[in-house]
Amino acid sequence: MSTKQGRMGWLFASPYLLYGIVFFLIPLVWSLFLSVTDWNLIAPTFSFVGIENYVEAVKSPGVQSAFFVTFKFMAVFVPLVVASSIIVALIVQGLPRFKGIFLIGFFLPYLASGVVSSLIVKGLLSYNSPVNEFLRNSLGLDIDWLGTPFGALFVVAMIIAWKFTGYYALILTSGFESINKEVYEAATIDGVTKWQRFWKITFPLLYPALYTVLILSIGVTFGIFTEVYQLTGGGPNFATNTWQMEIFTRAFSNLQAGYASAIAIIASVVTFIAIFLIRKILETWGKRNGWD
């Protein structure tokens, strides 16, 4: 290991060193510092308030809702996107030709800006839209999609599921392709039914790809912002108030920078622990069934 190589190594790695200091370490320390002050983002002065921000945050409806809303999104979005991407992957998998073209087509929603998809959905669900006209006139249903707590949550979850389905289907397809065809042939000879074949053969062999999709989709639920900001503003009555939405509102609309920093730290801790636990559960579940 020569000194010349040492110098080259540090030189090539220097962009990260610079970036890590300016956009990770400094903000991290700054954030911890802000969280124990009452600074309001503009004033030149502030005072230290100890853990008051944290105590107030834990008691506030905004933070409590953000905590539960994340898990509600997970409960709706993850099953939705996993099911839809499995369906897409299964259908594409059954095509002998043009698989690639179909996969590219299904991937297109991933390119949509959250602002654009929110705008389209807002149009599709407006009072006089073709969808609502149809529901009213043919089925007698008058649905206030974004006005009810579950409706708003469901619509946002649907938009995000729409965006990610094709991407996850791509991951699952490569999982399907890694399954050895001979396993199916052997199973067919043994007289295994289609249903058994899916649950006993396809599913376990697909588990590694499915694990990736589950982890990615769970990660998505902790970062929801654009669609909520655009469509509901976190409402009605905090029903779609995600962590990002709460922090954004507090810090940049209400200018409570100190208080919002405390919320951000709580959010990070909750996110870190939740994702860690979910990973552990999924891994243990996979191992116990011998799916790894």
Next chain:
Amino acid sequence: MVGTKKGTLWIRYLIAIALLLIMVFPYIYMVLNSFADWDQVDKKLIPSHFTLKSYEWLLGGGEAVIPRPWLSAFFNSFIVSAGSTFLMMVTAIMVAYALAKIPFKGRNTINNFILFQMFFPAIILLIPTFLVIQRIGMYDSYWGMILPKAMSLWAVFMYTNFFRAIPETFIEAAKLDGASDLQIMFKIVMPMSKSITTVIFLFLFMERWTELLWDMLVVKSDNMLTLNVLLSQMFGPYGGYPGPMYAASVLLTMPIIIIFLIFAKKFQEGMQFTLK
């Protein structure tokens, strides 16, 4: 899967096409409505009368008191996305090359630090990053939008894994011929990484092009807004002009779809590697 009967094959394709149409329907709806007669926007699934009025309104400044700078917003989006993506690619390639192919003291420490930062919830950084940008005088500038997104740890991670798989013999042979690290990187390593470069480039560019939160926070002047932010801000007040909103959505969505389709084949090849 196995046991495909010829007779049922066309049903499979029919289902696949129907499903694909449902999935891309929001895009079709968007394009149709951007050309629809204004009294039909959001009223019909498929409009019967078409017009260019929405685009004329959008690009000509419309009936607004202040003509909205849609074209300059498009230009801003392009500068910010291209600049940011370019820097993310360059920094990722440099750092990953160091981590994978240059043995030096401290390499493992840097590698572990990157992994730690990658799994650290980024939400904690939003407010202080805003303050950093403000303090170094980059608020309301292109650099303010570009610099905090000048590096992607995900890209570093992907490239590091890929470079590690390149056999050491290639690099040693080049070194014996007297090639420098920079030459090895451009002449040997990069040409071998074309498909993964396409995948990383597309994901980074797509993500940057559709960013809302950061670009919205760090920019204040009307002429600095990116197209995505401008569209988001006009969302409410221009609710009465849905036609032009759809036209603006087309303006925002089409470039990214075109770029993606151009690279689609390479993208698929690269994904096959990435997903293994």
